[in-house]
Amino acid sequence: NAGVTQTPKFQVLKTGQSMTLQCAQDMNHNSMYWYRQDPGMGLRLIYYSASEGTTDKGEVPNGYNVSRLNKREFSLRLESAAPSQTSVYFCASRTDRDYGYTFGSGTRLTVV
């Protein structure tokens, strides 16, 4: 049982390049989330998907887009990367509100 799988684990981008961070869960969870972790700050929500077919903005959505491709997969896209998007990105999923999140192992992204 793999849990939540994020790819890639590391990535370096040049300013203006685009990329997609992939997240997949095999636990049949309904809700999925993308957070970013920056030094001195707590995990901040970028986008989330309460259920298959729905997505909503979180606290810091600017510069990102998401796709809930199916129940398993929730991808995060940076259309034109900026140095301010240098961060560690975590995907998480959850079955319902009685349970906590299951997190992926994170993607460390550097934009130069």
Added chain:
Amino acid sequence: ILNVEQSPQSLHVQEGDSTNFTCSFPSSNFYALHWYRWETAKSPEALFVMTLNGDEKKKGRISATLNTKEGYSYLYIKGSQPEDSATYLCAFESSGTSYGKLTFGQGTILTVHP
């Protein structure tokens, strides 16, 4: 923006010491308070989800209490061990927002010295 505060920011204790730290959160529109343990080079792992005022949860040597009326939760570790060294995160879940979103505190970094 919801305010979730954790104190202290960091803590150093000796093996065998008992310790505790605090999470403060809004006392209105409460749904749940979460605690996570985040070890270096790993991802956060859920410890507790607490929903009722007065809730107490326990997992081995770690326990947590919840006061929703005054907006705080305590996490206790009894007889700390080096393997307890980690960042402990709390997260607030509001009843007034969309499904399942959590607002995280900045964490308390615990170091247990042998």
